[in-house]
Amino acid sequence: MTDQEIQRINELARKAKTQGLTPEEEAERAKLRRAYIDAMKASLKSQLDNIRFVDKED
Secondary structure, eight states: OOHHHHHHHHHHHHHHHHTOOOHHHHHHHHHHHHHHHHHHHHHHHHHHHTOOOOOOOO
8 A cells, every 4th residue: 555545545535524525436435445454454464473472481
């Protein structure tokens, strides 16, 4: 997910609150949101996969 895509999501969110969106913009917003969510899930999964638990020895 690029900064430009995130900026576009924010632009569409602001426009939705003030003017409303056309059907094309709603479809674009849904596509960008899905890409953002997928990227966040992949990032979280990667972080969780790299966690190593270490037991303290007594």
